[in-house]
Amino acid sequence: MAGTRSIARALTVGCALAFATSSFAQDVTLRASHQFPGGKGDPRDEMVQMIARDVEAAKVGLKVQVFPGSSLFKANEQWGALTKGQLDMSSFPLDYASGRVPQFSATLMPGLVRNFDRAERLNDSPFMQEIKAIVDKQGAIVIADAWLSGAFASKKGCITGPDSIKGQVTRAAGPAFEQMLAAAGASISSMPSSEIYSGMQTGVLDATNTSSESFVSYRLYEQVKCLTAPGANALWFMYEPVLMSKQVFNRLSPAQQKAILDAGKKAQTWFAQEVRKGDQKLIDAYKKAGVEVVEMSASDYDAWLKVAQESSYKNYAEKVKGGGELIKKALAVQ
Numbered sequence: 563m564a565g566t567r568s569i570a571r572a573l574t575v576g577c578a579l580a581f582a583t584s585s586f587a588q589d590v591t592l593r594a595s596h597q598f599p600g601g602k603g604d605p606r607d608e609m610v611q612m613i614a615r616d617v618e619a620a621k622v623g624l625k626v627q628v629f630p631g632s633s634l635f636k637a638n639e640q641w642g643a644l645t646k647g648q649l650d651m652s653s654f655p656l657d658y659a660s661g662r663v664p665q666f667s668a669t670l671m672p673g674l675v676r677n678f679d680r681a682e683r684l685n686d687s688p689f690m691q692e693i694k695a696i697v698d699k700q701g702a703i704v705i706a707d708a709w710l711s712g713a714f715a716s717k718k719g720c721i722t723g724p725d726s727i728k729g730q731v732t733r734a735a736g737p738a739f740e741q742m743l744a745a746a747g748a749s750i751s752s753m754p755s756s757e758i759y760s761g762m763q764t765g766v767l768d769a770t771n772t773s774s775e776s777f778v779s780y781r782l783y784e785q786v787k788c789l790t791a792p793g794a795n796a797l798w799f800m801y802e803p804v805l806m807s808k809q810v811f812n813r814l815s816p817a818q819q820k821a822i823l824d825a826g827k828k829a830q831t832w833f834a835q836e837v838r839k840g841d842q843k844l845i846d847a848y849k850k851a852g853v854e855v856v857e858m859s860a861s862d863y864d865a866w867l868k869v870a871q872e873s874s875y876k877n878y879a880e881k882v883k884g885g886g887e888l889i890k891k892a893l894a895v896q
Contacts, residue, residue, distance in 0.1 A: 590818065591625045592810065594651035597637040597756045600630025604779040605836045606653045609708065609829045610804060613651075616825035622817040626651065637754035645701035647809035653708070655802045656697075657736035658754070664882040665696050670736040671878070672870040673863070674892050675799030678838055681709035689891035692884075693801075703811055705804040705826035708833050711841055712798030713777055713791050716769035717762060720788040720854060723862045724869050730768040733758055735800060738874040739771060742866070745873035758782060771798050774844040775837070783851035791848075792841050793857030797866050804829065 594614065598604045607630050614626035629635075635643050635652075641659035643649035657670035668674070668689075675681050684690055685707045694704050712735075714721040721727055728747035734740045740750045751767055755776040761767040762785035770782070774792060777783070792798070804826060811819060848855050858866070879886035 589623045590814065591627055592650035593629060593634060594626050594653075595629045595632075595634040595640055595643075595649055596653040597632045597640075597754060598630060598653065598776070599779045600628070602779060604775055605833055605840070606708070606710075606775060606802060608836075609706065609833045610651070610653050612829045612832060613705070613804065613822070613825040616828060617821050620817075620821035620824070622815070622821045624814070624818045624821060632756055637756055641702075644805055644807050647701075647807050649807060650810045651705070651804065651806045653802060653804050655735065655755075655800055656693075656805075657738075657800060660736055663696060663700060664878075665693065665884065665888060667736055667738045667874075667878055667882065668885070668888045668892060669693060669801035670799075671738045671889070671892070672742050672797050672874060673867045674889070675709065676796055677794075678709065678711065678834075680895065681799060682834060683895050684709075684892065687891065687895045689888060689895065692888060692891065697805070698808065701808045702805045703808050705806050705822060706830035706833070708802045708804065708830065708837070710773040710775055710800050710802055710837060711792040711796045712771055712773045712800060713789055713844060714769065714771045714798070715777065715782060715786040715789045715853075717786055718768050720856045721769060721790045722856065722858055723865050727769065731766065733761060733767050733770040733772070735772060738870075738878060739798070741874040741877055742870045745869050746866075755780065759785060762786070773798075773800055773802070774840040777844055778840075778847050783848045783853050786853055788854040788856065789844070789848045791845050791855055791857050795858045795860055795863035797858065797863060 594610050598606045600607050610628050614628055618625050635649060638658055640649060640652045640654055644652055656666045660666040697704060718730060724746035727743055730748050731751050732743050732748040733751055733753055734743055744750055753761055755772045758770050759780050759782060845855055
């Protein structure tokens with residue numbers, strides 16, 4: 563009888579341990595990193611925070627801890643960490659990885675998007691299907707699409723047509739814009755958007771282009787004299803999706819994967835609506851700070867596009883595998 567009770571106790575303890583181990587295995591905390599200011603209204607941070615809240619609310623044993631402001635990984639370190647499985651999730655400007663994956667330069671190609679409606683149509687196009695296939699092959703997956711319009715600003719004067727950039731030391735977010743600006747006579751200084759303020763403050767930069775959201779979040783109105791807002795002729799549009807490590811995603815349970823994808827879809831819908839308000843917020847913030855605000859005319863835009871076609875477009879088609887076809891696919895979207 564005593565032996566039977568001992569066996570029963572052993573089975574009970576064994577079952578409890580198995581249950582505890584199973585429960586622990588399902589309780590996963592993911593780390594999300596991005597370079598943007600946290601808790602200050604930047605919609606890229608809020609997009610990731612939304613995903614974190616909705617994933618936890620799904621009650622599938624999954625949490626997302628968000629590290630904003632490059633507090634976990636520096637801006638340019640995130641892609642490598644993500645694809646190696648060292649980082650779980652990121653809101654990431656995809657062109658930042660174009661040094662490793664040249665095709666990604668197409669996601670910040672001058673004049674390729676022009677407005678938010680076209681950006682949304684691009685999401686489901688053969689162009690983006692190919693970009694996302696490359697992302698997947700590299701070891702990451704897209705959780706949510708995000709496009710941001712961008713602006714130009716200078717400490718010296720207003721940037722309108724190509725002639726207005728000559729002689730200025732300028733920051734651009736990626737190689738395609740750098741090639742176009744250099745062709746127009748600018749000198750280039752490369753850095754992530756999180757370093758623009760100090761670059762201008764210390765005299766390293768005269769001018770910059772970056773997203774409307776970054777212009778506000780990083781308070782660049784404290785450093786510039788003139789802002790060229792996106793307006794009807796937005797030369798600058800950048801793809802900044804929420805990405806997840808493919809290794810990490812594949813280790814999650816089906817219920818956890820579904821929670822991530824559902825949260826990403828909801829955040830994408832919110833972001834697409836919110837980001838359209840960003841251009842007006844940008845204009846309001848800069849006018850309030852006493853900065854002159856202008857827009858590019860259609861003729862300015864066309865002049866820049868001609869420079870881009872002869873520099874960045876040409877270079878991309880010649881030097882990037884499949885580059886010419888990728889540009890054609892993007893331009894085919896009406």
